[in-house]
Amino acid sequence: xxxxxxxxxxxxxxxxxxxxxxxxxxxxxxxxxxxxxxxxxxxxxxxxxxxxxxxxxxxxxxxxxxxxxxxxxxxxxxxxxxxxxxxxxxxxxxxxxxxxxxxxxxxxxxxxxxxxxxxxxxxxxxxxxxxxxxxxxxxxxxxxxxxxxxxxxxxxxxxxxxxxxxxxxxxxxxxxxxxxxxxxxxxxxxxxxxxxxxxxxxxxxxxxxxxxxxxxxxxxxxxxxxxxxxxxxxxxxxxxxxxxxxxxxxxxxxxxxxxxxxxxxxxxxxxxxxxxxxxxxxxxxxxxxxxxxxxxxxxxxxxxxxxxxxxxxxxxxxxxxxxxxxxxxxxxxxxxxxxxxxxxxxxxxxxxxxxxxxxxxxxxxxxxxxxxxxxxxxxxxxxxxxxxxxxxxxxxxxxxxxxxxxxxxxx
Amino acid sequence: xxxxxxxxxxxxxxxxxxxxxxxxxxxxxxxxxxxxxxxxxxxxxxxxxxxxxxxxxxxxxxxxxxxxxxxxxxxxxxxxxxxxxxxxxxxxxxxxxxxxxxxxxxxxxxxxxxxxxxxxxxxxxxxxxxxxxxxxxxxxxxxxx
Numbered sequence: 095x096x097x098x099x100x101x102x103x104x105x106x107x108x109x110x111x112x113x114x115x116x117x118x119x120x121x122x123x124x125x126x127x128x129x130x131x132x133x134x135x136x137x138x139x140x141x142x143x144x145x146x147x148x149x150x151x152x153x154x155x156x157x158x159x160x161x162x163x164x165x166x167x168x169x170x171x172x173x174x175x176x177x178x179x180x181x182x183x184x185x186x187x188x189x190x191x192x193x194x195x196x197x198x199x200x201x202x203x204x205x206x207x208x209x210x211x212x213x214x215x216x217x218x219x220x221x222x223x224x225x226x227x228x229x230x231x232x233x234x235x236x237x238x239x240x241x242x243x244x245x246x247x248x249x250x251x252x253x254x255x256x257x258x259x260x261x262x263x264x265x266x267x268x269x270x271x272x273x274x275x276x277x278x279x280x281x282x283x284x285x286x287x288x289x290x291x292x293x294x295x296x297x298x299x300x301x302x303x304x305x306x307x308x309x310x311x312x313x314x315x316x317x318x319x320x321x322x323x324x325x326x327x328x329x330x331x332x333x334x335x336x337x338x339x340x341x342x343x344x345x346x347x348x349x350x351x352x353x354x355x356x357x358x359x360x361x362x363x364x365x366x367x368x369x370x371x372x373x374x375x376x377x378x379x380x381x382x383x384x385x386x387x388x389x390x391x392x393x394x395x396x397x398x399x400x401x402x403x404x405x406x407x408x409x410x411x412x413x414x415x416x417x418x419x420x421x422x423x424x425x426x427x428x429x430x431x432x433x434x435x436x437x438x439x440x441x442x443x444x445x446x447x448x449x450x451x452x453x454x455x456x457x458x459x460x461x462x463x464x465x466x467x468x469x470x471x472x473x474x475x476x477x478x479x480x481x482x483x484x485x486x487x488x489x490x491x492x493x494x495x496x497x498x499x500x501x502x503x504x505x
Numbered sequence: 506x507x508x509x510x511x512x513x514x515x516x517x518x519x520x521x522x523x524x525x526x527x528x529x530x531x532x533x534x535x536x537x538x539x540x541x542x543x544x545x546x547x548x549x550x551x552x553x554x555x556x557x558x559x560x561x562x563x564x565x566x567x568x569x570x571x572x573x574x575x576x577x578x579x580x581x582x583x584x585x586x587x588x589x590x591x592x593x594x595x596x597x598x599x600x601x602x603x604x605x606x607x608x609x610x611x612x613x614x615x616x617x618x619x620x621x622x623x624x625x626x627x628x629x630x631x632x633x634x635x636x637x638x639x640x641x642x643x644x645x646x647x648x649x650x
Contacts (some may be wrong), residue, residue: 155623155624156622156623156624156625156626159624159625161633163609163634164633164634164638164640165640167640168640199518200518202518326544326545326570327596327597327598328597328598329545329546329547329596329598340570342570347570347573348573348575436517436518437517437522438518438520439520439548439566439575439577441547448547450547450548450566452548452550452564452566454552462552463550463552463553465548465550465564467547467548467550467566471601472548472598472601474601475597475598475600475601504624505624
């Protein structure tokens with residue numbers, strides 16, 4: 095079962111000597127990562143170089159594989175929710191949302207409007223959070239150092255808002271099966287309103303720093319090109335495909351959680367390069383701010399959880415006065431709730447693209463199979479095509495424009 | 506929609522699932538992509554129904570952008586020497602998804618260009634997403650102990 099070191103060494107292919115042929119190009123193999131800072135996590139890319147031109151790039155993933163899909167099969171539905179935060183740790187609310195939507199589809203739960211709007215608002219906050227981290231680190235890779243400080247200034251405020259709602263800055267688990275975890279804190283309108291009124295001017299500030307910056311233009315325009323046909327064939331979604339002129343957005347094509355009630359546009363660019371992807375994400379930040387403003391102004395009143403006592407944890411106060419509430423609480427916490435047998439697929443638009451969960455239930459209180467269709471995994475497949483025959487220096491910009499999270503890739 | 510490779514159609518939760526003949530999966534996928542406009546292979550996974558036989562189900566999640574439709578194709582694969590044809594020739598995105606299934610379920614894909622482990626180390630024993638694989642893994646021990 096466990097191989098000795100000698101056996102392991104024997105499995106490593108021997109280094110191939112290059113033929114002493116003057117006409118054949120001499121290729122150099124360069125190992126980028128897994129600790130290279132531009133890979134934003136632990137991604138290893140083996141590149142074959144001819145001079146400074148990349149002839150082939152092979153991503154090597156799996157360094158962050160934690161077996162989340164396997165672990166989900168051994169936890170009850172409510173507990174498995176906390177693992178979905180850890181998949182894509184920069185936009186964890188979107189992961190919570192898609193998991194809950196999938197389970198709710200199996201349970202056929204009706205979610206009250208207020209909970210749906212809160213979900214939309216928090217998801218858009220997490221989109222802002224993710225795009226800000228992307229912009230800061232991507233600009234840092236290319237050499238625009240000060241962007242990082244501007245972006246993290248706003249991100250800090252977003253994390254504070256998330257903390258105010260859920261008690262956690264990053265792993266919020268705020269969206270729960272059947273609704274949301276808590277009622278919004280007192281005075282949230284004021285804090286969210288103050289942030290969101292000021293945010294569009296902050297996006298202007300970022301664009302002032304970058305749009306007219308000649309170095310930024312040279313490093314991003316025409317870099318990282320990949321054709322739309324290739325992208326569709328390779329399963330790329332999200333800002334990458336919208337930067338190629340295809341309006342593929344689950345929020346519009348298959349609205350969930352009352353997205354159809356919000357007025358927003360799908361950001362589109364046609365340049366199909368790093369600069370277009372940057373433009374798409376900047377527009378998306380403005381659109382997210384628009385959605386949050388609408389959610390803030392039109393937040394409906396009413397309950398925050400579905401009327402399903404066998405699924406939703408009862409109110410703490412009710413538990414102290416009502417026998418049924420105490421019994422339901424005990425049942426949900428100890429053995430979980432049973433989910434009818436069946437299988438569903440649900441997808442939402444995460445900051446990185448289509449994130450979809452395919453859950454198979456066998457009628458017990460634990461999911462039989464949870465498959466996570468993660469955007470980073472699918473998008474990364476386009477990397478060899480994108481990097482082929484480009485310069486090694488451009489690979490950093492191209493990598494950054496894909497905006498992958500390795501936790502999302504390896505699960 | 507009818508195709509000789511489709512054995513059964515299930516409608517549940519507003520989603521359509523076709524059970525397909527594994528021997529004709531490439532033919533069916535080619536038809537779905539070219540004629541029915543399912544241009545995207547959104548996801549590809551497997552389900553282990555251990556100890557039932559046929560043990561595995563390979564699940565193809567398709568998406569048609571033009572018609573705004575989603576479709577699921579399922580193929581039943583035997584637990585003894587599980588193998589199915591690769592759909593890499595239809596969608597290139599099948600590449601990593603099939604490698605992942607090979608890695609975590611141990612299902613082989615015929616005519617795949619580079620079928621090797623993708624998430625687990627290359628010398629790993631066993632296939633973690635199989636139901637008979639313990640959740641904590643096999644107990645770790647030193648070989649010469």
